[in-house]
Amino acid sequence: MSIVLDPWGHIAIENYERLLVEFGIRPIDEVLNSYIINHKYFTRRVIFGHRDFNQWLNAYQSGGKVAVLTGLMPSGDPHLGTAMVYEELRFFQEKGVFVKMAIADAEAYAVRREDRDSVVKKGLDFIAHALAWGINPDNAEFYYQTSMDSSYYRLIQLFSRKVSEAEMKAIYGDLSPAKIMAALTQAADILHLQLDEYGGFKYVLVPVGVDQDPHLRLTRDLADRFENELALKRPASIYHKLLRGLDGGKMSKSRPEYAIHLTDPPDLAEKKLMNALTGGRATAEEQRRLGGEPWKCIVFELYTYHLASDENELREVYNDCVSGRVLCGQCKRRAAEKLRALLVEHQKRYYDFRNNVEKYVEKPSF
Amino acid sequence: MSIVLDPWGHIAIENYERLLVEFGIRPIDEVLNSYIINHKYFTRRVIFGHRDFNQWLNAYQSGGKVAVLTGLMPSGDPHLGTAMVYEELRFFQEKGVFVKMAIADAEAYAVRREDRDSVVKKGLDFIAHALAWGINPDNAEFYYQTSMDSSYYRLIQLFSRKVSEAEMKAIYGDLSPAKIMAALTQAADILHLQLDEYGGFKYVLVPVGVDQDPHLRLTRDLADRFENELALKRPASIYHKLLRGLDGGKMSKSRPEYAIHLTDPPDLAEKKLMNALTGGRATAEEQRRLGGEPWKCIVFELYTYHLASDENELREVYNDCVSGRVLCGQCKRRAAEKLRALLVEHQKRYYDFRNNVEKYVEKPSF
Numbered sequence: 235m236s237i238v239l240d241p242w243g244h245i246a247i248e249n250y251e252r253l254l255v256e257f258g259i260r261p262i263d264e265v266l267n268s269y270i271i272n273h274k275y276f277t278r279r280v281i282f283g284h285r286d287f288n289q290w291l292n293a294y295q296s297g298g299k300v301a302v303l304t305g306l307m308p309s310g311d312p313h314l315g316t317a318m319v320y321e322e323l324r325f326f327q328e329k330g331v332f333v334k335m336a337i338a339d340a341e342a343y344a345v346r347r348e349d350r351d352s353v354v355k356k357g358l359d360f361i362a363h364a365l366a367w368g369i370n371p372d373n374a375e376f377y378y379q380t381s382m383d384s385s386y387y388r389l390i391q392l393f394s395r396k397v398s399e400a401e402m403k404a405i406y407g408d409l410s411p412a413k414i415m416a417a418l419t420q421a422a423d424i425l426h427l428q429l430d431e432y433g434g435f436k437y438v439l440v441p442v443g444v445d446q447d448p449h450l451r452l453t454r455d456l457a458d459r460f461e462n463e464l465a466l467k468r469p470a471s472i473y474h475k476l477l478r479g480l481d482g483g484k485m486s487k488s489r490p491e492y493a494i495h496l497t498d499p500p501d502l503a504e505k506k507l508m509n510a511l512t513g514g515r516a517t518a519e520e521q522r523r524l525g526g527e528p529w530k531c532i533v534f535e536l537y538t539y540h541l542a543s544d545e546n547e548l549r550e551v552y553n554d555c556v557s558g559r560v561l562c563g564q565c566k567r568r569a570a571e572k573l574r575a576l577l578v579e580h581q582k583r584y585y586d587f588r589n590n591v592e593k594y595v596e597k598p599s600f
Numbered sequence: 601m602s603i604v605l606d607p608w609g610h611i612a613i614e615n616y617e618r619l620l621v622e623f624g625i626r627p628i629d630e631v632l633n634s635y636i637i638n639h640k641y642f643t644r645r646v647i648f649g650h651r652d653f654n655q656w657l658n659a660y661q662s663g664g665k666v667a668v669l670t671g672l673m674p675s676g677d678p679h680l681g682t683a684m685v686y687e688e689l690r691f692f693q694e695k696g697v698f699v700k701m702a703i704a705d706a707e708a709y710a711v712r713r714e715d716r717d718s719v720v721k722k723g724l725d726f727i728a729h730a731l732a733w734g735i736n737p738d739n740a741e742f743y744y745q746t747s748m749d750s751s752y753y754r755l756i757q758l759f760s761r762k763v764s765e766a767e768m769k770a771i772y773g774d775l776s777p778a779k780i781m782a783a784l785t786q787a788a789d790i791l792h793l794q795l796d797e798y799g800g801f802k803y804v805l806v807p808v809g810v811d812q813d814p815h816l817r818l819t820r821d822l823a824d825r826f827e828n829e830l831a832l833k834r835p836a837s838i839y840h841k842l843l844r845g846l847d848g849g850k851m852s853k854s855r856p857e858y859a860i861h862l863t864d865p866p867d868l869a870e871k872k873l874m875n876a877l878t879g880g881r882a883t884a885e886e887q888r889r890l891g892g893e894p895w896k897c898i899v900f901e902l903y904t905y906h907l908a909s910d911e912n913e914l915r916e917v918y919n920d921c922v923s924g925r926v927l928c929g930q931c932k933r934r935a936a937e938k939l940r941a942l943l944v945e946h947q948k949r950y951y952d953f954r955n956n957v958e959k960y961v962e963k964p965s966f
Contacts, residue, residue: 340757347761350829380754385965387753388746391706394781395713402777411768411784414777415760431965463716464966599751599797600830 240407241446242345242416250282250475253444257451259283259473265291273325275474277545278538280318281441283473285450290439290470294331299436301427302326303469305336305420308356309348312363313493314540315443315477315485320367321540322441322474323374332436333374335364336423339598340379344412354378354598362591363496366583376595379419385431389422389464390415396459397452405448420449421456424469437470444473477539480510480532494536496584500577504570507533513555514562526555526562533562533569541572606773607812608711608782616648616841619810623817625649625839631657639691641840643911644904646684647807649839651816656805656836660697665802667793668692669835671702671786674722675714678729679859680906681809681843681851686733687906688807688840689740697805699740701730702789705964706745710778720744720964728957729862732950742961745785751797755788755830756781762825763818771814786815787822790835803836810839843905846876846898860902862950866943870936873899879921880928892921892928899928899935907938 239257253259262281265271265288275281294300304319306312323333337357342348348356361376397418403409406417428435440450450471457466479485479492486493494503513527513534528534534551542548551568554560605623619625628647631637631654641647660666670685672678689699703723708714714722727742763784769775772783794801806816816837823832845851845858852859860869879893879900894900900917908914917934920926 340754344757344761350758380757381750382753383750384747384753387748387750388706388964388966391710391746391781391785392716394778395710397777399776410765411763411780412760414780415757415784418777418781419757429966598754600754600795 239445239448241448242413250444253447253473254283257447259285259444259447260287262287262472264288268295270294270329274542274545275318275322275325275539278548280539281322281472281474283444284471285454286468286470287439287472290437293437294329299434300439301332301334301436302439302441303334303336303424303427304441305338305423306360307338307342307346308353308360309342309346310356310486310488310490311495311497312360313485313495314536315493316360316363317367317496318443318474318477318539319441320364320369322472323364324368326439326441327370327373330373331439333369334427335361335369335374335376337361337376337378337595338416338420338423340419341416345410345416350600358591358595358597359588361595362584362587363580365587365591365594366496366580371594378595378598379423380598381596382422382426383431385429386422386426389426389429390418392460392464393418393421393456396456401455402452405452417449417452421453424449424453425457425460425466428466429464435465435467437467440469440471442471442473443476445476447471447473478532478535480506482511482530482532494573496577496580498577500574500581503573503577507536507570507573508566510536510566512562512566518561521561522558525558528552528555531555531562533566536569536573540576541569605811605814607814608779616810619813619839620649623813625651625810625813626653628653628838630654634661636660636695640908640911641684641688641691641905644914645841646905647688647838647840649810650837651820652834652836653805653838656803659803660695665800666805667698667700667802668805668807669700669702669790669793670807671704671789672726673704673708673712674719674726675708675712676722676852676854676856677861677863678726679851679861680902681859682726682729683733683862684809684840684843684905685807686730686735688838689730690734692805692807693736693739696739698802699735700793701727701735701740701742703727703742703744703961704782704786704789706785707782711776711782716966724957724961724963725954727961728950728953729946731953731957731960732862732946737960744961744964745789746964747962748788748792749797751795752788752792755792755795756784758826758830759784759787759822762822767821768818771818783815783818787819790815790819791823791826791832794832795830801831801833803833806835806837808837808839809842811842813837813839844898844901846872848877848896848898860939862943862946864943866940866947869939869943873902873936873939874932876902876932878928878932884927887927888924891924894918894921897921897928899932902935902939906942907935 262284268291327333339353339357342353343350426432427438454468457468460466477485481492510532513531515521537551628650634657693699705719705723708719709716792798793804820834823834826832843851847858876898879897881887903917
């Protein structure tokens with residue numbers, strides 16, 4: 235049975251290997267020899283797959299024009315899953331790459347059916363968090379989909395000609411006018427940076443959670459079909475695994491109780507973490523004897539994705555667990571402390587940026 | 601069996617009465633007592649139906665803010681059917697109303713699959729003809745759909761949320777991403793003039809051929825659904841019959857041999873007219889005895905829509921025909937002379953405007 239990834243859904247993905255086979259996403263291992271690949275997400279295979287990332291790296295390393303673009307849906311509150319995208323942008327920016335972040339306000343309104351005012355306000359919030367996470371506004375741009383100018387929208391209009399309803403159904407499953415608009419808009423997000431109006435061709439890399447791959451597949455097809463007419467080229471993309479919710483399901487803005495939000499009061503965040511699903515055994519005795527199972531453990535996932543800053547530390551947490559030397563309670567307390575420090579530091583920066591975030595983006599007029 | 605009007609189709613409409621019943625278009629007769637209604641298209645029932653035109657007239661007559669907007673598909677060459685829209689705009693402008701004309705370049709490209717460059721060039725052509733027909737640029741605006749700014753496009757994005765695939769299928773029949781985009785874009789064409797960004801609310805009247813009514817039905821529904829959120833109001837609309845082709849089918853840009861184009865050399869136009877389908881009898885003897893049938897005659901239609909300037913003249917043509925006094929050859933020669941005069945005059949003005957038309961519109965950058 236073939237599977238359809240739903241970029242608007244809330245499912246947990248069980249088997250990342252299968253995505254490689256099913257959709258032709260390439261394993262990240264094949265490009266890990268590049269010197270730029272020195273981020274923990276690569277080392278730890280949090281970013282596990284890619285399309286054309288090797289080519290993008292070649293362009294980058296040979297001094298070609300490159301950029302990184304991704305988008306965020308301004309609904310719910312940014313959480314540690316959202317922060318993975320910030321972290322990716324921050325990393326590439328540190329490497330000297332211009333980064334651009336779309337606020338998918340059109341999509342949040344039309345597909346997620348969020349209130350328009352709240353979507354626009356949330357957008358500011360998502361940007362303030364990005365800045366607080368360390369993205370430097372001097373080499374970054376933020377925009378709302380509905381504040382873009384006509385050449386971006388012209389793309390959407392043109393794209394609509396060269397894709398059929400059947401093709402979109404094969405990629406997205408159920409369709410609606412809102413989903414069709416949203417999908418074509420995402421394609422314009424990804425491809426507009428190549429237009430003369432936006433500084434001319436640059437090779438764009440899109441770092442996203444793997445649930446967003448359907449948009450990349452559509453966008454690649456559209457780029458091919460507009461190669462002659464608009465000289466568009468396919469984007470490259472890298473895919474990270476989705477940080478699971480604290481109960482082992484998907485960490486989703488729509489299930490706030492199972493997510494750690496970037497604005498959670500540190501006490502609350504600690505408490506949530508202390509209740510998270512672990513890879514612990516039924517009894518302490520059993521765990522001392524058999525060791526824990528970190529590959530099942532959300533707390534270990536948090537270490538992997540955010541809390542462990544270097545590989546030695548992560549290895550230690552792992553070894554302490556599987557050897558039965560450190561039990562879940564102690565391990566969680568250590569994680570909780572690190573989480574508190576991360577949130578306290580982030581929130582201080584966030585509340586500073588929150589007050590003047592409007593100067594970093596043009597807000598839609600309605 | 602219910603019928604679906606296809607705004608992108610090329611069918612001839614046989615029975616206008618049925619449209620009144622089937623779609624709830626109101627007969628124009630109910631508003632003909634207004635003093636503004638002194639144009640031949642009303643008198644002769646070329647404009648045969650409307651929606652809310654009485655309310656629009658009330659707004660106009662009581663000094664409310666009003667506007668007239670219509671759109672043209674820049675494909676093929678403007679012909680005498682296209683000129684009906686120009687004539688309607690000209691008439692309302694003469695009454696002091698601001699008029700706006702959309703060049704549906706997005707739609708021509710995506711739905712009609714016209715070449716993009718040619719669509720943009722044709723747009724200029726359609727505007728030059730509008731000016732030549734007598735539309736005064738001082739109280740008119742022309743625009744390409746793909747040159748509009750973000751608040752117009754924001755409407756399209758928002759609209760996509762509040763209409764389902766099933767509803768659009770019921771209105772349009774077969775759908776495609778291109779048709780969905782085109783339909784939502786038309787709704788933005790019609791409704792954007794109410795936005796603050798475009799000067800705030802005004803009551804918009806849309807004069808169109810009746811084959812465009814599906815867009816009006818969709819737009820009215822969308823206006824209702826956005827009444828609270830964006831304070832949008834339904835537009836009013838008036839519907840003209842479609843000038844038939846010279847063979848009795850639809851006069852369409854895609855059947856050039858059966859249309860009289862505004863740039864046809866007068867000799868060619870005359871020749872086409874001389875070959876047109878008439879309401880003549882099998883023999884001259886029979887026609888003298890029984891009279892002709894002007895209600896079947898394309899030449900009489902040309903008199904009605906364009907060539908007869910006053911009601912006495914039109915009545916004379918009619919009476920000459922049904923009485924058998926004037927046969928088709930003579931009648932056609934009289935029509936051909938009038939057509940030649942119209943084209944010669946129009947083309948002189950057209951070629952003047954053609955040279956500087958770019959100053960009246962912002963051309964899309966690609």
